[in-house]
Amino acid sequence: MSSPKSMSALKRLGEDVRGARLRRGIAMADLAVRAGTSPSSVARLEKGDPGVAIGTLADVLVVLGLVERLADLIDIRKDDLGLALANERLPRRARSFATTLRRQKAKEGSPQDGADVVDPDGAAF
Template identity: 50%
Template sequence: MPPSIPLPVQRALLKLGADLSLARRRRHVSQASLAERMGASLSTVRRMEKGDARVPIHFFARALHVFGELQALEHLLDTPKDEIGLALMDEQLPQRVRSKSRTPSGAL
């Protein structure tokens, strides 16, 4: 992996690759068959399973689609459940909300 990738990212990619490999083998699908079903090369599948950071994300999405697990990608950053984002938004809320006073027509 390129040295500029943070260690936690490297670990996550290695785990994702290992998980893809395990899912493929549990389904009794060869790397060549997965590659064909994904529209990818065999070397791409091998690189994915090794956790290669240079593999474009759309190949991971294609593999998830083949395995019937694409919803996992769709829910990775589920904004309604983004606790950090919601907490930051809540910090910006006003302390009080005042109603605008209405003045009668013609009055100041």
């Protein structure tokens, strides 16, 4: 059983498919033939029936010239909640190699006379 929110969204989707079909002046039977499905499947799709396969929806959208909208349905670049959750899992700070060398140098104390000094850029003196 579908939730009331999903039923509402499917009904609106079906109404939009019907509106797009009518604007293009395509009969339901013609749309069904061109999409490779039955007229009853198109009718169920337009009524928002949750049992219609997503492949049928995709075929109908191809005929209507709207299939790119299906590909953009869930654009992860615009998923604000998902992006926020992913950012929370990122490390807060990262240590560079230069920082690690500075910490080691501070623990060892200042270099003694005649000892090599390691530069964070990789040059030795």
